[in-house]
Amino acid sequence: MPTMNMVQSLNSALDVMLERDPRVLIFGEDVGYFGGVFRVTDKLQQKHGLRRCFDAPISEGGIIATAIGMGAYGLRPVPEIQFADYILPAFDQLVSEAARLRYRSGGEFWAPITVRSPYGGGIFGGQTHSQSPEAIFAHITGLKTVIPSNPYDAKGLLIAAIECDDPVIFLEPKRLYNGPFDGRHDQQVKTWAGHRHAEVPAGYYSVPLGKAAVAREGEEVTVLAYGTMVHVALAGIEESGIDAELLDLRSIVPLDIDAIVESVKKTGRCVILHEASRYGGFGGELSALIQERCFHHLEAPVERVTGWDTPYPHAFEWDYFPGPARLAAALKRVMQD
Amino acid sequence: MMSNRTKLSFHVPEPSTRPGDAPNFARFEIPPAGTVRRPDSAVAEAEIRDLPYQLIRVLDDDGQAVGPWNPRLSVDRMIDGLRAMLLTRIFDDRLFRAHRQGKTSFYMKSTGEEAIGAAQSLVLEREDMCFPTYRVLSWLMARGYPLADLVNQIYSNERDPLKGRQLPILYSARDYGFYSLSGNVGSRFGHAVGWAMASAYSEDDKIALAYIGEGTTAEGDFHEALTFASVYRAPVILCVTNNQWAISSFSGIAGGNETTFAAKAIAYGLPGLRVDGNDFLAVWAATEWAAERARTNHGATLIELFTYRAEGHSTSDDPTKYRPADEPGAWPLGDPLDRLKAHLIGIGAWSEDEHAALTRTLTEAVRAAVKEADAVGTLGKSKPGVAEMFEGVFKEPDWRLIEQRRELGV
Numbered sequence: 001m002p003t004m005n006m007v008q009s010l011n012s013a014l015d016v017m018l019e020r021d022p023r024v025l026i027f028g029e030d031v032g033y034f035g036g037v038f039r040v041t042d043k044l045q046q047k048h049g050l051r052r053c054f055d056a057p058i059s060e061g062g063i064i065a066t067a068i069g070m071g072a073y074g075l076r077p078v079p080e081i082q083f084a085d086y087i088l089p090a091f092d093q094l095v096s097e098a099a100r101l102r103y104r105s106g107g108e109f110w111a112p113i114t115v116r117s118p119y120g121g122g123i124f125g126g127q128t129h130s131q132s133p134e135a136i137f138a139h140i141t142g143l144k145t146v147i148p149s150n151p152y153d154a155k156g157l158l159i160a161a162i163e164c165d166d167p168v169i170f171l172e173p174k175r176l177y178n179g180p181f182d183g184r185h186d187q188q189v190k191t192w193a194g195h196r197h198a199e200v201p202a203g204y205y206s207v208p209l210g211k212a213a214v215a216r217e218g219e220e221v222t223v224l225a226y227g228t229m230v231h232v233a234l235a236g237i238e239e240s241g242i243d244a245e246l247l248d249l250r251s252i253v254p255l256d257i258d259a260i261v262e263s264v265k266k267t268g269r270c271v272i273l274h275e276a277s278r279y280g281g282f283g284g285e286l287s288a289l290i291q292e293r294c295f296h297h298l299e300a301p302v303e304r305v306t307g308w309d310t311p312y313p314h315a316f317e318w319d320y321f322p323g324p325a326r327l328a329a330a331l332k333r334v335m336q337d
Numbered sequence: 338m339m340s341n342r343t344k345l346s347f348h349v350p351e352p353s354t355r356p357g358d359a360p361n362f363a364r365f366e367i368p369p370a371g372t373v374r375r376p377d378s379a380v381a382e383a384e385i386r387d388l389p390y391q392l393i394r395v396l397d398d399d400g401q402a403v404g405p406w407n408p409r410l411s412v413d414r415m416i417d418g419l420r421a422m423l424l425t426r427i428f429d430d431r432l433f434r435a436h437r438q439g440k441t442s443f444y445m446k447s448t449g450e451e452a453i454g455a456a457q458s459l460v461l462e463r464e465d466m467c468f469p470t471y472r473v474l475s476w477l478m479a480r481g482y483p484l485a486d487l488v489n490q491i492y493s494n495e496r497d498p499l500k501g502r503q504l505p506i507l508y509s510a511r512d513y514g515f516y517s518l519s520g521n522v523g524s525r526f527g528h529a530v531g532w533a534m535a536s537a538y539s540e541d542d543k544i545a546l547a548y549i550g551e552g553t554t555a556e557g558d559f560h561e562a563l564t565f566a567s568v569y570r571a572p573v574i575l576c577v578t579n580n581q582w583a584i585s586s587f588s589g590i591a592g593g594n595e596t597t598f599a600a601k602a603i604a605y606g607l608p609g610l611r612v613d614g615n616d617f618l619a620v621w622a623a624t625e626w627a628a629e630r631a632r633t634n635h636g637a638t639l640i641e642l643f644t645y646r647a648e649g650h651s652t653s654d655d656p657t658k659y660r661p662a663d664e665p666g667a668w669p670l671g672d673p674l675d676r677l678k679a680h681l682i683g684i685g686a687w688s689e690d691e692h693a694a695l696t697r698t699l700t701e702a703v704r705a706a707v708k709e710a711d712a713v714g715t716l717g718k719s720k721p722g723v724a725e726m727f728e729g730v731f732k733e734p735d736w737r738l739i740e741q742r743r744e745l746g747v
Contacts, residue, residue: 025538051538057568062527062561069531069545072516075538077531089557096521097528103729105509105517106499110732142730165732210735254735 004200005192007177009151010040010116013158014078016204018048021076024162026053028063028080028116037082038118038177064090064115068098068167071111076162084119084171085128091136098167099142114161114168119147120228120275121307121321122175122185126314132227132276132307137169138252138285144168146209146251149176149230150197153250156207164209173227181228182235183323210254214263218245221269221334223327224260224286226250229273236273236327242335244271252282260286261293268299269334273327278306300337303330350589356657360667364594367669370394370613371404375622378629382608389599389609392643394670395618400679406622412686415677417459418617419687421479422451422674424699428474428484431703432491436652440715441491443505449615449647449665450580451475452673453548456620457576460628461514461546468516468529468547470578471506472646480513484706492710494719501721502729523549523558526575530565533573533631544631546574546624551598551641552583552591559601563639567605570636574627577601577639578614580646585659599641607639614644615673618680643670723747 004012017024026041032055035042044053056063060081067077081087087094094115102110121130137145144166148154154172161168175181179190192198215230220242225233226249237244245263249256264270270290272283283304290302305322313320354361373391376384395407402409429446436444447454454473458480461467467476477487489496491505499509509517516525516532529547536543549559554577566573577598581588588594602609608630612623620642627638647665649656661667681687713719727734727742734742 057561057564059561059564061557062565065524065527065558065561066531066534066565069528069533070535070538071531072528073532073535073539075535092521092524093527096519097524100519101517102732104499104503104507104519105511106502107729108509108511109517144731257736 001199002202003193003198004151005178005198006148006151006154006172007039009155009200010158010172011042011044012200012202013155014041014044015047017159017162018044018052020204023074023076024078025051025070025075026078026080027056029056029058029082031055031080036080038174040116040172041080060086060090061093064093064098067113067115068093068101068111071113072101072109076112078114078116078162081115081117083129084117084133085131087117087133094137094143094167094169095140099140103142110165111167112165114158114164114170116158116170116172118174119171120173120175121312121317122181122228124314124317127312130312132274134171134252135276135280135282138282142167143253144209144251145171145253147171147173147227148250149173149227149248150180150195151192151200152197153207153213155200156205157209157250159204160206160209163206168209171227175228176231180231183232183321184235185318207250209251210256212250212256212259213248214245215248216244216246218243218267220244220267221271221331222247222263222267223271223273224249225273226252227275229275229322232322232324233273233327236324237331239324240328240331242331244331257289260290264290264294265297268297271303271305271327271330271334273305273322275307275322277309278304279309281306300334303334305330350594352587352589352660354661354664356659356661358661360661360664362667362669365669368392368394370397373404373406375405375626378626379633379635382606385608386603389597389602389611389641392611392613393619393623394613394616395622396616396676396680400676400683402618402680406619408618408622408625410618410621412681414459415617415681416687417479418452418455419674419677419681420695420699421455421458421475422617422677423695424478424703425451425455425475426674427696427699428478428487428703431707432488433652435491435707440711441505442716443652444491445471445506445651446648447472447474449668449672450578450644452617452620452677453576453578453614453642453644455479456617457546457624460621460624461544463514464543466514466516466529466532466543466545468525468532468545469518470522470548470550471518472578472580473548474506477508477510477513477515482510482513484702485709488706488710489713492713492715492719494710494714494716495721496713497721500725500729502725523553523556526558526562527565529573529575530562530571533571534565534569537572542632544572544574544628546576548576548578550583551577551579551581551588551593552586554598554601555591563601563605563607566637567607570634572631572634573637574624574631575637575639577641578644579641580644582646582650582656582660584650584654597641599639602639607637609639609641611641611643613670614642615670615676617673617677645670647672
């Protein structure tokens, strides 16, 4: 089985779907001949032709609006927004149109679009190349939001998203494109080589939306994470010496509530880890769900380890970024209760 | 120290008249009908940059069809159009009253703009798609959409085709080439371009037509759509219905004092046509021209339909608060229904008696449709099963929706 990094596995997913389904087409800023600023669409235009993978004007609103029109026609567009930080000009299209079209038209029209966008920090990208906007989308009824954490899942989830008849926001943790980053920024950069989730089939397969993965089995506390934070969590758990269970949520809408409840009932403790700022973040929703469903099983308050409630800073990236040490400290705190 | 520099002055445009003033449309130059040239539909855009500043008219002040844009329609086609326009007006009046009677929450009329949807609906093919605004009911009327279902939608009752989920008149009618409406203005303009791109991508022969109000041309959606339509040469007709008023803001607030809305096309390298929107034949001819251009891979056209919103914005609006009460009657391009009727009578194809008989027939049809919907139930008296509230959020409901539906007990 080939070894792929996440850029290659996403490229493979797009390649497979362009091959399998003539309704699939890709467009976005710099995605055509050049192959995208992160190379995810590399050579797809050369292989599948100009009309299947082409450059778009710098117009996120226009990209999503035309994608919705194409989806309503019967195509399966996979537009790229170059950075998730740039998605906001398209916000009205995503909220008022993509998410609402099926509902308001009584099922006459829908928008089966998959909006790919690199997100998250850890690359010294400053405020406009680092943000994690997933909670904004999770709040929008009618949108699905998917976040892979490794090359195998990235390919399978992207294929499932393209095949989904609902609009999907597909957030790619850009710090994971080339290797499993665990938050220890002062150590040598790792690649995906040799990682068990970098074994990626060359052909078609899918990973269902809404199914969490147990990234580490454990008994004492449940850690909930997605994207880059899955790898940070593994490092933090190791650092803490605590036997924690780690769930990689993989998608936050739909959310695998059963897996969360089962794990928290087993361990009686939960720490939520995300890169986005805390207040109004998705951790708040997770915490509320656990409180509603697992209250009598809880031995300690649910903790959140997150980015601070500041804009994403440049010089202070590693002060902002919730690394393994902060998680380890939180795990120790909840174990004291 | 005093400066020699000119003091800057801040400009806020105002309409020429306000309530209490005599209506005055002197700012608009209205050329005689039949004077604008009609180029071949495959003409290079660079050859027709004068057209956005002119006004394509076919029906002259005597009701004669004149000039190169005369589409030379059969009498039957014109009567189809007249019927759709008349039906729209009767329906609007009846349903506006239904709102005043408390039968629904909201209504918007198309009065004065009926020629637009009627003509364009008849020019385009059944497989084409229009991306409407809320003032093109005549599109559906021209295609025979069931009247009772319109009323059921307006009442959000048990038989509402949109299952009680959408504000009155924000219809969706896929089988009638009528895309889902929304209360957010402008946000479907780019969908039409994408839909047209998809048709071209699929090597189909369908084209799209989109509407936007002149006020909404100030939104980014408009400029994004024109950019994409131009770049990808999309087979789409982009229409600005310039009815002079965006709720209480006159067209100058959208830039209409500085240039025409058709002229916005020039910067995108698209043909721009400026058309008398109250002239059924001119709307027909311009649409036919743009459709032919789109179908032959010559790309998009921007059409400004120069018209006048003869009534308030909606049931929540009182236009006498911001414009002269008698302004509608002073519109220099008259009433679209009266003008087509006069033309048909003028050529001996129609009579006052026939018109009165048609009015009676259509009034009766509307009355029957309202009666049928009344029997199902007006707003609040009847509604679809509440379970419908939880359907259609996604293709399949997720656990949240299933649990919440159970929590509500429906």
